[in-house]
Amino acid sequence: MTYQGFEEEAVWLEEARHGNKQAFGKLIEAYQSPVFNIAYRMLGNADEAEQAAQEAFIRAWTRLDSYDPAFKFSTWLLSITSNYCIDQIRKRRAQLLSIDEPLPAHPALMSEGSAGPEAQAVSRERDESVQLLLQTLPPDYREAVILRYWHEMSYDEIAEVMETTVSAIKSRLFRARRQLAESGIEMGIISTPAVEVAS
């Protein structure tokens, strides 16, 4: 976000704190994709993700007084979202979809306007693979991977969102990547590489 963007955001936040819904609407507009994306990647289902994203914005709206402007708004908002998603995952654990069942694809992947049908199919298949792999991770590993890959956060920022230390984040990412690699091979998403070793 540019400096001007931050200034605009600060104005919207100030107005939203005084109960201005239109100003908060600007914040929703600005952050709907990151919030929805983290919810979708965490929950693996577009409908639940949308509900989670709405709930996250409602919580942010009703708790704006507790937001500390010393921190980035996006960090605070994503923290609310991911905590809500982890709660949802825990609640539904017993009913969690089996990883053998195909997950419903996100509508955005079904209608990539510029891509042809073949490219769409490849994209959809790739995204389904990603979702299947993510579902094999424990929620806190999944959260770290999502923040790192889709939100390009630094270790410090991820640690801030997840309320933990940088070394814990490094460890989670390390274990998550190894676990994803193992699951990828087991599920046939990634082929076992043939390695040539220099003699």
Next chain:
Amino acid sequence: MEHADIYTLMMETLDGELAEERQAEMDVHLQSCPSCAQEWQTIMAVHELLQQAPILSPAADFTQRTMALLPNTKYRMYTMGAIYGLLLLVGFVPLAVVVWFGVQFIPALGQPVLVQGMLQAGSQVLSLIEAVLGAFWQGIGNLGGVLGQQPSILGWLLVLIGIVFLWGGVYSQLTRQQRI
């Protein structure tokens, strides 16, 4: 080089944090160690797969639908204010009505002697509260004196406070997901 060190270098490479000289070190190891080379290629495949997955957006009318769900905070504030005001009135109105009826229909209650007696009783209640608060304040002062003579009591108090904070921290970690 140990495998564990190589894993660290792999992760730093993926996160773009590996220095060039260490990159060469890793390359040399990967060329001579088939298991690490295999691990690296698998992890790289996952890394690339994740990097290609797009950021998704919700439906076009998401903002409007979410805004429609936002509770009206100003309305809520005014409503709560009105409820508290009403509760206050509910407490005072019956009292005022009883007093008014008493003065109107029981002439004895309007006698100056009785009013004076009631005022005296009120003043005695205030004196009593003052005495209790004074004793409490004096007690705190005495506690300071005792602590000065018996520093171990202070030590135990600090330990007690420490335990309370420790458990506060544990509780806060346990309920982290519910707080936000």
